[in-house]
Amino acid sequence: MRTADLSKTLDHTVLAPETTREDIERACERARALHVAAVCASPRYTRVVADRLRGSDVKTCAVIDLRPGHGAREQIAVAERAVCDGADELDVPINLAALRAGAFGVARDELVRLVRAVRTCAANDARGRVLVKAIIAASLLDEAHVRMACKIVADAGADFAVTCGGVGLPVAPEDVELMRESLPEHIGVSTSGGVRTVSDVQAMISAGAARVGTASAVDVLEHIRATNSRLPS
Numbered sequence: 001m002r003t004a005d006l007s008k009t010l011d012h013t014v015l016a017p018e019t020t021r022e023d024i025e026r027a028c029e030r031a032r033a034l035h036v037a038a039v040c041a042s043p044r045y046t047r048v049v050a051d052r053l054r055g056s057d058v059k060t061c062a063v064i065d066l067r068p069g070h071g072a073r074e075q076i077a078v079a080e081r082a083v084c085d086g087a088d089e090l091d092v093p094i095n096l097a098a099l100r101a102g103a104f105g106v107a108r109d110e111l112v113r114l115v116r117a118v119r120t121c122a123a124n125d126a127r128g129r130v131l132v133k134a135i136i137a138a139s140l141l142d143e144a145h146v147r148m149a150c151k152i153v154a155d156a157g158a159d160f161a162v163t164c165g166g167v168g169l170p171v172a173p174e175d176v177e178l179m180r181e182s183l184p185e186h187i188g189v190s191t192s193g194g195v196r197t198v199s200d201v202q203a204m205i206s207a208g209a210a211r212v213g214t215a216s217a218v219d220v221l222e223h224i225r226a227t228n229s230r231l232p233s
């Protein structure tokens with residue numbers, strides 16, 4: 001396998017709570033060199049990431065969480081600010097509490113409003129299309145709720161459904177397979193959480209993931225490059 005065959009499948013996540021600006025800048029430089037799909041970081045670093053990646057083929061992704069006491073309005077405000085700061089992609093969680101409580105209309109309507117707000121903000125800023133990747137936390141849901149979450153993502157017009165937010169929640173290939181089966185073909189599956197090795201990445205891609213988010217993206221690609229360099233020509 002060549003790094004070029006895998007690089008645009010990988011999102012390099014830099015989401016640890018202790019992440020510093022220096023960590024972000026270093027991650028961006030390594031991501032540029034290896035041409036990964038995106039660098040995914042907290043919205044507070046979106047402007048830094050966008051500046052560091054300007055002129056490259058690597059996208060800026062802001063990962064938006066739901067903080068205690070924040071609702072749909074605050075989430076939309078953070079998303080709009082991230083677009084203005086230069087985000088090409090947004091990872092946003094759906095309302096998991098509403099979904100698990102059976103309030104499917106609430107979860108859908110909140111995501112619809114966010115997608116529309118992002119599209120409008122991007123258009124007003126002459127940014128072109130900003131991808132919305134909706135996080136459904138598949139590992140915390142049963143099969144019926146995963147299928148419903150995927151329907152909500154499709155109905156809202158998001159571009160990807162994401163297994164989880166990438167910190168603390170493991171993901172299994174079976175989650176990816178179920179999501180891929182439950183989504184229309186034009187909506188991608190992105191996976192994150194517990195993916196650390198080349199074999200982990202390959203398992204997720206084989207299960208149907210179009211994107212794989214991992215803090216080890218650079219290490220995975222450098223491992224492949226090192227392995228290839230030892231092969232006889």
